[in-house]
Amino acid sequence: xxxxxxxxxxxxxxxxxxxxxxxxxxxxxxxxxxxxxxxxxxxxxxxxxxxxxxxxxxxxxxxxxxxxxxxxxxxxxxxxxxxxxxxxxxxxxxxxxxxxxxxxxxxxxxxxxxxxxxxxxxxxxxxxxxxxxxxxxxxxxxxxxxxxxxxxxxxxxxxxxxxxxxxxxxxxxxxxxxxxxxxxxxxxxxxxxxxxxxxxxxxxxxxxxxxxxxxxxxxxxxxxxxxxxxxxxxxxxxxxxxxxxxxxxxxxxxxxxxxxxxxxxxxxxxxxxxxxxxxxxxxxxxxxxxxxxxxxxxxx
Amino acid sequence: xxxxxxxxxxxxxxxxxxxxxxxxxxxxxxxxxxxxxxxxxxxxxxxxxxxxxxxxxxxxxxxxxxxxxxxxxxxxxxxxxxxxxxxxxxxxxxxxxxxxxxxxxxxxxxxxxxxxxxxxxxxxxxxxxxxxxxxxxxxxxxxxxxxxxxxxxxxxxxxxxxxxxxxxxxxxxxxxxxxxxxxxxxxxxxxxxxxxxxxxxxxxxxxxxxxxxxxxxxxxxxxxxxxxxxxxxxxxxxxxxxxxxxxxxxxxxxxxxxxxxxxxxxxxxxxxxxxxxxxxxxxxxx
Numbered sequence: 218x219x220x221x222x223x224x225x226x227x228x229x230x231x232x233x234x235x236x237x238x239x240x241x242x243x244x245x246x247x248x249x250x251x252x253x254x255x256x257x258x259x260x261x262x263x264x265x266x267x268x269x270x271x272x273x274x275x276x277x278x279x280x281x282x283x284x285x286x287x288x289x290x291x292x293x294x295x296x297x298x299x300x301x302x303x304x305x306x307x308x309x310x311x312x313x314x315x316x317x318x319x320x321x322x323x324x325x326x327x328x329x330x331x332x333x334x335x336x337x338x339x340x341x342x343x344x345x346x347x348x349x350x351x352x353x354x355x356x357x358x359x360x361x362x363x364x365x366x367x368x369x370x371x372x373x374x375x376x377x378x379x380x381x382x383x384x385x386x387x388x389x390x391x392x393x394x395x396x397x398x399x400x401x402x403x404x405x406x407x408x409x410x411x412x413x414x415x416x417x418x419x420x421x422x423x424x425x426x427x428x429x430x431x432x433x434x435x436x437x438x439x440x441x442x443x444x445x446x447x448x449x450x451x452x453x454x455x456x457x458x459x460x461x462x463x464x465x466x467x468x469x470x471x472x473x474x475x476x477x478x479x480x481x482x483x484x485x486x487x488x489x490x491x492x493x494x495x496x497x498x499x500x501x502x503x504x505x506x507x508x509x510x511x512x513x514x515x516x517x
Numbered sequence: 518x519x520x521x522x523x524x525x526x527x528x529x530x531x532x533x534x535x536x537x538x539x540x541x542x543x544x545x546x547x548x549x550x551x552x553x554x555x556x557x558x559x560x561x562x563x564x565x566x567x568x569x570x571x572x573x574x575x576x577x578x579x580x581x582x583x584x585x586x587x588x589x590x591x592x593x594x595x596x597x598x599x600x601x602x603x604x605x606x607x608x609x610x611x612x613x614x615x616x617x618x619x620x621x622x623x624x625x626x627x628x629x630x631x632x633x634x635x636x637x638x639x640x641x642x643x644x645x646x647x648x649x650x651x652x653x654x655x656x657x658x659x660x661x662x663x664x665x666x667x668x669x670x671x672x673x674x675x676x677x678x679x680x681x682x683x684x685x686x687x688x689x690x691x692x693x694x695x696x697x698x699x700x701x702x703x704x705x706x707x708x709x710x711x712x713x714x715x716x717x718x719x720x721x722x723x724x725x726x727x728x729x730x731x732x733x734x735x736x737x738x739x740x741x742x743x744x745x746x747x748x749x750x751x752x753x754x755x756x757x758x759x760x761x762x763x764x765x766x767x768x769x770x771x772x773x774x775x776x777x778x779x780x781x782x783x784x785x786x787x788x789x790x791x792x793x794x795x796x797x798x799x800x801x802x803x
Contacts, residue, residue, distance in 0.1 A: 256599060266676070358778065361761075387534055
């Protein structure tokens with residue numbers, strides 16, 4: 218090949234490369250623009266329902282009966298909130314939900330921490346089978362369990378009892394907690410414990426003094442999730458509670474829509490009050506929650 | 518010894534609260550147990566035979582498949598695309614991510630109630646927006662039209678569940694080494710090729726786990742459909758989870774209701790086994 222033809226071929230290559238990178242940059246820009254537009258749209262769709270809930274809750278009740286919905290108005294009032302507390306035992310519903318969620322969280326996280334430590338740190342026959350079993354139970358559907366549980370509690374005259382509901386919530390929060398914490402304990406280096414044991418610490422001491430302090434973020438995530446699951450639970454509460462005074466927020470609010478009149482203002486006010494604690498919790502602990510979600514460990 | 522002692526409380530609770538009711542459920546499904554009746558005569562497979570010969574069961578089965586695949590497919594595509602966008606260097610990325618998380622952080626039940634209010638055919642805001650944009654000149658019965666109710670219900674499930682896909686896929690994307698992209702660029706790979714050859718294989722395990730997880734939960738979902746449509750109109754949105762409830766509690770046939778959810782078990786077990794395998798494989802690499 219002569220020097221001249223080599224030069225033209227190199228030039229041609231350069232031209233092709235340049236054209237290709239030009240096309241690619243065009244593609245990239247178009248994709249980016251499309252992506253940003255889509256993101257904008259999705260953000261609007263994500264924000265609209267919570268926004269609409271909030272303004273409905275703060276509007277005078279007359280507005281939610283009108284044929285044209287109000288998207289924005291400065292005519293704000295606490296009427297719906299006041300009605301909710303005066304016409305319904307809303308305070309009891311909130312208290313019931315809080316008590317049930319806190320109790321089931323404390324019980325399940327305590328029990329789950331012990332079991333998770335055993336499954337992640339100690340070696341014994343059947344350990345892997347037990348881990349798989351926990352995972353299975355964790356994803357076990359409440360649609361299968363609610364009927365036998367309903368029958369048993371009915372026979373024992375324990376329907377409408379909040380402690381019974383706490384016990385029922387342990388059916389999902391214990392296996393869930395074990396599974397989440399097991400993954401977390403596995404990420405703590407074993408050497409730390411070995412060192413402690415060389416220095417004469419017992420297994421129990423190394424759990425309490427070494428592992429638990431390091432596992433605090435994991436335990437916090439387990440608590441948040443366990444609390445959220447109980448706070449949101451609907452099917453069990455719906456089938457096991459029929460006494461209005463014993464309702465949780467989930468069953469109380471849905472009762473309002475199955476009535477004869479739709480009380481949208483009040484229902485949305487209740488929605489605001491039911492969401493607020495969780496939203497605050499989520500935004501305070503967002504970093505941990507994202508980490509927990511990314512561990513793929515979440516039932517939601 | 519210490520190991521078993523630590524397991525004891527959790528094990529005992531699970532055995533009593535899950536194991537016993539589960540065996541009880543299997544037992545019930547072979548008996549004619551009516552709500553309020555004292556005795557429950559053994560009827561063998563009659564509950565199952567009745568269900569398998571019932572058109573309502575098969576309709577609920579088809580609806581469950583449509584609801585689950587429709588929801589999962591949409592959540593996956595939407596979650597993947599939004600995760601890819603959020604993985605780019607955008608201004609205020611953290612803020613956008615927090616907003617995307619919002620539907621996930623709200624209690625499911627509250628979201629469902631808000632959507633029910635927005636879908637309202639007389640005073641609902643969606644009909645107002647649709648007619649304002651001149652997209653339709655008549656009221657749309659979002660939850661009352663048998664052809665629209667299912668997509669409407671799926672939309673709520675997608676709205677609530679897509680952030681889970683965004684967050685997990687985003688976390689997966691952040692573990693892809695930048696060198697792989699650089700190498701692909703040097704080789705002249707275009708945007709699509711880079712996605713096909715580098716991004717997709719790297720995030721596939723995360724995508725599989727997330728999808729299976731979400732599939733299991735969607736397959737069992739009761740509250741979204743029950744609160745939005747109560748299985749209506751007709752039985753257009755009746756799924757297996759709501760059929761169980763309808764047969765057992767309002768229908769009073771506890772044994773037959775349990776049989777519905779026992780029939781759901783094979784699919785569920787298959788999904789759980791697959792998921793367990795994916796997760797333990799990932800743990801081995803980690």
